[in-house]
Amino acid sequence: MQAIFETLFNVIYLTSVITLGSIMVKRGKQNSRLFGWMAVLLGMGDAFHLIPRSYALLTTGLEANAAALGFGKLITSITMTIFYIILYHIWRKRYDIRNKQGLTWAIYLLSAIRIVLCLFPQNDWFNYYAPVSWGIYRNLPFAIMGMIMIYIFRAEAKKAHDQAFGFMWLAILLSFGLYLPVVLWATTIRWIGMLMIPKTLAYVWVVIMGYKEFLAETSR
Secondary structure, three states: OHHHHHHHHHHHHHHHHHHHHHHHHHHOOHHHHHHHHHHHHHHHHHHHHHHHHHHHHHOOOOHHHHHHHHHHHHHHHHHHHHHHHHHHHHHHHHOOOOOOHHHHHHHHHHHHHHHHHHHOHHHOOOOOOOOHHHHHHHHHHHHHHHHHHHHHHHHHHHHHOOOOOOOHHHHHHHHHHHHHHHHHHOOOOHHHHHHHHHHHHHHHHHHHHHHHHHHHHHOO
C-alpha cells in the first residue's frame, strides 16, 4: 500500500511542479519567472531521489537500492540549496531590498558550506545506513539558511502587508520541521520517511504561491 500510494503521489507531484514551473518560465515576468526556474529545479532535483525511491518500494526494497537512493539524495541536497538561493533573490526583488549585502554573502557562504559538506566522502551516500552524524553536519548550515529565510519573509511580508506571501514563512518552517526527523531517524524507523510527503506538500505550497503571483502578473 505504501509503495503504490507514494509512487502515485510522486508522479503527481513531479508532474505538477515541473509543469507549473515551465509555464512560469515561458510566460512569466520578473519574480514569477524566477519562481518558474525554482519550481523546475525543485522537480528535477527531487526526481533524482523520488524515482529511485518509488522503484525501490515497488521492487526489492530501499536497502537493496541504497546506491541509487544515495546518489539521488546527494543531487537533491545540492538542488535544494540552490532552490533557497533563488528564493532569497525572489525575496529581494519582491520587497525591493537594495542593501543588506552582508545578508547576501551569508546566504551564499552557508550554501557553499552546505554543498562542500555534501561532497565529503564521509557522508557515505551509497550506504543505506549512512552515518547520521554527517547528516547533521551537512544540514546545520542548511537549517541556518532556513531560519534566516523564515525570519526575513515573515518580517517583510508583515511590513508590506503582503497577503499573497503572508504565509511563505510558514511553508518554509513546515518544510524544515518535517525534514529534521527524516534526517535523524528515517533509516531506523521506516515510517518516518512518510514525513517527506507533508514536507513535499509544503514546497508545493511555495510553488502555488508563486503561480498565483504569475496569474496576477499576467492579468494586469
